[in-house]
Amino acid sequence: MSFHLSNKLLGIINFLTFIFSIPILVAGIWLSKSGVSDCGLTADTNLIRIGALIMIVSLAGFIGSCYGVGWLLWAYLVIILLLILSGLGFTVFTFVVSHKGSGETVAGKGYKEYKLGNYSNWIQTIVNETQNWNKIKTCLVDTKVCTGFKNKYLNYTVEKFHKERLNAIQSGCCKPSNDCGFTYRSPMNRTEEKGVYSNPDCKAWDNDPTVLCFNCKSCKAGVADNMNRTLKKEATVNVVFLILLIIVYCIGCCAFWNNKRDDVYNNQVWKP
Known part of the structure; x- marks a missing residue:
């Protein structure tokens, strides 16, 4: 299988996000064990979920793009698309519920x-x-x-x-x-x-x-008011995150089609 630029980029991105997921997961576990309170918010549980999700998705993207595992890369793209759609919905929701209110x-x-x-x-x-x-x-x-x-x-x-x-x-x-x-x-x-x-x-x-x-x-x-300010910040961060996800998704689509073309080419070459 030839190693295309999009596959390389996707592999590097997912390797970096996998490394990034480790401290997030460790921080979530530490918070849950240490009993650090954030006044009713479940930051520790959310960190564990986010860290685990990033780790699993990154592994799927890395293996799918670098080793030409088509079904794994397809699953990766489906998950990224779902993240984009859910992120878009959450961003719109946070803007709506935090658009008013101040001292x-x-x-x-x-x-x-x-x-x-x-x-x-x-x-x-x-x-x-x-x-x-x-x-x-x-x-x-x-x-x-x-x-x-x-x-x-x-x-x-x-x-x-x-x-x-x-x-x-x-x-x-x-x-x-x-x-x-x-x-x-x-x-x-x-x-x-x-x-x-x-x-x-x-x-x-x-x-x-x-x-x-x-x-x-x-x-x-x-x-x-604190909640309102936090939601506004999260909405702004989500916009940046969505832009990055869309870019990664586009690169992933290119890598997926590269794998498909390589599979077709290999089948033609080795066909008896």
Whole structure:
């Protein structure tokens, strides 16, 4: 069998992706064994699946292109086509569910406030689901996401604190809503004033480090904002990934037809 340029390129690409799959698989296994938490997200399981899939597909592509195994190369192309179609669907979906939603600017404040209703219905459903939120909230408490927030701004005056650009979790979970008008003592210590609050989050606030505003809608909104930003990044990465997959698929098709032509030629040469 003559070794065509497309076969060489496909072989090199799949050899590199096979090598790349090893650290992904190892990282996924390590995360699952070490119990490293990512606040309810199954990153460890996903890494294991992705690493294993890349490894298997890369082996099929490498053997099929370099050793002229036609059926294996055909299977490889089918899988790549399915990945392209599923990736396209996922990319469109992520753009749709993350196209809206952001923090609201507060007059005289450096940080923004977050409302869950500003985000897509799909994100709201994910965050509002009781089991999901209990896992996320437990993780936020256990990982002490507000401890660094407290230590960093401990000696800040209220005026200086209000100028800080807090992230979505800090703004939504580690302090009460601006609507509450509580007296500022420290970043995580506020004195509740007498009065009627229109925002239900005001009653949910507690100075206890394990409570704070973890039961507030604003905390869910902060998590939703993080999810929204992550989805936007994933959608952008997916576009690049899809372009690369399409290029690999085209090279694979060339290699497949090269194998077919070689098989026909060999059968003609050796025909008695």
